[in-house]
Amino acid sequence: MRKPGEILKAILKEKGIERVGTLSRKWPYGRDIYQELAILLLEGDGAIVELEEPTAEAWDLEGRKVSGSRFAYVRPCMVNKFKPVVTGEDLKAKLPDYPYIIVDLMLWDKHIPKEKSKIILQLRETYGVMRRMMWPKMLAITWLNDEVKERLKIPLEKIKAYEGPTSELLKDNGIKRVVLLDPNADEVLSSNDLKEKAFIIGGIVDMKGDKKGTTAKIGEVLEREGIDVLRRKIVLRGDVVGVPNRINHITEILLRMLYGEPMEKAILAVQAPAHARWRLRKEIPKRKIRYLIDGKLYLVVEKELYDELREWLNIRWEDFVKVLRETGMVALERKRIHHLNKISMYRLDKSGGKRVILLKRAALLCYNC
Structure with a gap:
């Protein structure tokens, strides 16, 4: 494309x-x-x-x-x-006739007012993404109601504004199979999936924390109408954590992939530091080393881990430090960790094990505490 x-x-x-x-x-x-x-x-x-x-x-x-x-x-x-x-x-x-990027608003009424405002903002920004990267006529918003029309304030004649269900739009255009982008799907979006004629993004914002798994309901409704639904997720190195989840961000990632960018590169082009910190909070604890120094427990990671992670996360040093403080960890240079390992003794415990040091002066090696 x-x-x-x-x-x-x-x-x-x-x-x-x-x-x-x-x-x-x-x-x-x-x-x-x-x-x-x-x-x-x-x-x-x-x-x-x-x-x-x-x-x-x-x-x-x-x-x-x-x-x-x-x-x-x-x-x-x-x-x-x-x-x-x-x-x-x-x-x-x-121009090719496809693919359509469809935002499905079937679950609009399940949202509280603040969530609805978020959806409206994201739809406006999605319209901007389509103008910048594709053509707004290939953007469809289904289950469009009067409330959304009144608040959206974009030229609806320049997109496919569809009041009916997504299934009817698909049938009207002769589309029998779609890709539903769902963070809880079992399979990852692949290059073969990018050949499909339509991609659906759920118009869902979850601020209350009670909408997990609701994207699948969109697929269930479509399948009852005879549409073949391919549920796929976008991941960053095997995990959805750190993948931007706003409607406009997902749209841009998808478009970049349609234009030939690898998934990871497309995600990083869109990922803000806030999204990167979500993943950072998950990655840093995986690399921690537990030291018991003179009876006090320290959770330590290599300082060089920052350079390793910033190759595939849009993080700054201040993001790295912020997450260290949130998780109660400290960062030490690799050579200092090697020294600690030399003067410590490894002991198993219920948490998997720790290195024990009985020297008070070893505590002075820790900084960033």
């Missing part, structure tokens, strides 16, 4: 166009101007035309500002005055 912006640039190259100017103030200004320009064309908001005289300035296909061009983007009111070179229809002819 390719982004609409990449397809637009390919079309321009085929036509021998290396730069595009504009006769409109409505010109993309983000990081990927050709992606934004592609969305404008797909939404019928203008075309790229050929001019008799070059524009004052233009942008090459890498997005750099260059000298003028005889090809320019114009608004719909000016298209008929020039010879169109690339239109939204040209782009649509090159």
Whole structure:
């Protein structure tokens, strides 16, 4: 799969166009101007035309500002005055019909007001992700009710706003099998799954802590309607802990994978330090060493563990220290741990074992306490 912006640039190259100017103030200004320009064309908001005289300035296909061009983007009111070179229809002819990214709101009424506000915010941000990375028309929101419509405040005509159940949307589009992204699924999302025509994300926010496993109910309803449901999870090194779980984050991870990024790289592109700390709280205790020094128990990890973990977690040193303090652990350089091991004696206990040191001065080796 390719982004609409990449397809637009390919079309321009085929036509021998290396730069595009504009006769409109409505010109993309983000990081990927050709992606934004592609969305404008797909939404019928203008075309790229050929001019008799070059524009004052233009942008090459890498997005750099260059000298003028005889090809320019114009608004719909000016298209008929020039010879169109690339239109939204040209782009649509090159775009695949699938996949759909579906946010299922079947469980909307199970949420408290604060959770509903979170869902609305995440849906708005998901719309932004789809504009930046794909095409909003491939975003579907099902079980759409009046409350959501009133609060959502995005142009519903630019997405698939569907009041009915997800099963009807799928049947209307001839889709018999879908991937349901569920953190409690048994199987991990694979490259073979990325070939499917639709992916469902549950419109669920769990602030009360009583919605664990509810995503599976979406799949059960679909299966009763004759839809084959593939329940899959997105994991980071075998675990869902540390994987961002907001609707917009899951959408971006999925899109990155659809564009060919490995799962881990896609997760790290989205993962915030707060998400990384969730995983850090799980990873650090796995590496602890228990020392009983002069009758006092110390939980110790290697200081170098930070460098090892930050290769696959978006953590900063302050995150590492914060989790150490939360878990009551200390960090020692590897060479100091080797010294402690030399002067200690290993003893088994109910917690698996500890190293015992009877020297008071050994306690001075600990810092970060």
